[in-house]
Amino acid sequence: MKIAFIGDVHGRVLHTLGALAALQNHRGIRLDAAIQVGDLGAYPTPERMDAPSRRFAAENPSENDLFRLLDPSPRLADAVRGALEQLPPVHFVSGNHEDFDWLAGLHEETGSGVVAVDPLGAFRHVACGQQIVLAGQRIAFLGKIEEPGHMDLDEDARASLLAAEPGSVDILITHDGPFGMCRNWRGELEGSPKLAGLIEHLRPRLHVSGHYHHENGPRHYGRTDSYALAELVYPKTNRRRPERANPEQRVAEGSIGLLDTDTGTFEYVHDDWLADVCGDDLDLSRFVTSS
Numbered sequence: 001m002k003i004a005f006i007g008d009v010h011g012r013v014l015h016t017l018g019a020l021a022a023l024q025n026h027r028g029i030r031l032d033a034a035i036q037v038g039d040l041g042a043y044p045t046p047e048r049m050d051a052p053s054r055r056f057a058a059e060n061p062s063e064n065d066l067f068r069l070l071d072p073s074p075r076l077a078d079a080v081r082g083a084l085e086q087l088p089p090v091h092f093v094s095g096n097h098e099d100f101d102w103l104a105g106l107h108e109e110t111g112s113g114v115v116a117v118d119p120l121g122a123f124r125h126v127a128c129g130q131q132i133v134l135a136g137q138r139i140a141f142l143g144k145i146e147e148p149g150h151m152d153l154d155e156d157a158r159a160s161l162l163a164a165e166p167g168s169v170d171i172l173i174t175h176d177g178p179f180g181m182c183r184n185w186r187g188e189l190e191g192s193p194k195l196a197g198l199i200e201h202l203r204p205r206l207h208v209s210g211h212y213h214h215e216n217g218p219r220h221y222g223r224t225d226s227y228a229l230a231e232l233v234y235p236k237t238n239r240r241r242p243e244r245a246n247p248e249q250r251v252a253e254g255s256i257g258l259l260d261t262d263t264g265t266f267e268y269v270h271d272d273w274l275a276d277v278c279g280d281d282l283d284l285s286r287f288v289t290s291s
Contacts (some may be wrong), residue, residue, distance in 0.1 A: 001032040001135040005257040007175075007229030008095065008210045010056065011041035011063035011121060015233050016090060017083045018277045018287040023258070025287075026273050028101065032135035033259075034088050037210035037229060038143050038175030041066055041116055042125065043286050044102045053097050060235050061280045062249055062260030069118045078086075079285040080120045081244035086288065089116070091134065093210065095175040096151055102254045119181060126173075129157025131250055135261055137170040140202065145211060147177040153194055160202055169204045171259075179210040179227050199224055206266060208257060215254030216266055227266060230254040248286030250278040 004023060009016055020034055043049045048058065057063040064106050065219065075226060091114065094100065103125050106115045117123050124140040133139070134266060140161055146153050153176070154257040161169075178196035190212065199207055201220050207226040213234075217227035232255045234246040246252070254268040277287065 001189065001261040002029050003033045003035065003135050003171075003257070003258045003259040003261065005053065005227075005229060006011060006030050006036040006090065006232060008039035008213060008231045008253040009036060009041060010053070010097065010231070010233075012233050013040070013069050014064060014065045014282040015249075015251055015286045017080065017087065017122065017276055018284050019232070019274065020087050020090075021083055021284075021287040022273055022277055023256065023269065023271075026271060027258075031088055033137075034090045035173055035208070036092035036123075036138070037208055038088050039094045039097045039210060040092045040095065040123060040125075042092075042094075042098040042103060042123075043067075044070065044081075044099060048099045048102065050097060052156075056235060059237070060249070062233065062282065065282075066118075067147045068123065069120070071118065071268070073246055076284070077120060077162070078287055079283075080086045080122055081290040083284060084120065084122060089121055091126050091132075092123060092174050093126055093141040093175060094128060096145045096147075106173055127157075129156040130162075131164070134229055137261060138168065139173060140164070140169045140204070141173045142195070142198070143175045146194050149240075153192065158194060158198060161198060164202060166201060166203045169202050170203055170206065172199065172204040172207045172224075173231065174207070174209045175211050177211060178207075178218070178219075178221065178226065180227075181219060181228065182212055189278075190251060196221070199226070207261065225266065227257055227268070229268075230256055230268045232256075248275075248278045250275045266281070
């Protein structure tokens with residue numbers, strides 16, 4: 001079976017579906033599951049966005065695409081339905097740029113640990129601490145980040161995963177990464193000590209994360225292979241990292257990972273066709289038709 005993993009989306013849900021459809025078409029495969037590692041940009045309205053998200057969306061229009069999906073035009077609805085005839089729904093965990101109260105309310109309304117955030121069911125939020133089976137794999141989810149003074153992981157959710165038997169989870173999905181995975185632009189070590197401890201306890205075969213917006217892996221923690229994904233679409237301009245400027249709004253290499261569960265092989269997707277999934281106003285129907 002094949003599972004696709006998608007890096008930080010920041011509202012670019014049409015790029016996400018277009019890239020998954022293109023992946024199937026160009027590789028000649030069928031995806032059995034798709035998982036996004038947080039910072040989907042799950043806000044119900046632009047007014048509910050946090051300040052950084054509003055600022056980036058003003059400069060990068062496709063970061064508002066989730067709002068189009070929440071109230072789709074007939075043409076967009078047809079394109080998304082066409083995509084879902086070919087693709088599995090995208091399950092995602094919370095990042096640090098989501099409306100946590102809105103997401104919690106959706107779970108409360110349904111009484112479920114997995115809930116669709118859009119009316120067509122293309123994107124489904126998985127609550128922190130949940131363990132579900134996708135493509136034959138037992139997958140655990142833990143979102144948010146550990147950043148003292150700003151945000152912490154959900155302690156009840158983390159405790160529930162720490163109570164699980166080591167080796168009982170095949171794949172761990174988090175937004176943050178384990179401590180020491182990389183250094184920031186100041187040279188400081190980044191990552192979450194709590195997540196490092198969780199990986200050490202759970203000992204999943206695979207850990208996949210996002211947040212740091214660059215490809216990072218494989219890293220090895222005992223029996224666990226850990227990978228971090230790049231941001232799906234880098235912003236149009238980047239003052240700190242000009243080499244990541246992306247005026248065409250192309251999907252980035254290393255922002256999608258592909259797991260073959262039969263062989264246990266994980267790869268970062270670096271295919272040339274990723275650059276074709278681009279633009280401020282992505283025409284999803286073009287990719288659905290071609291695949």
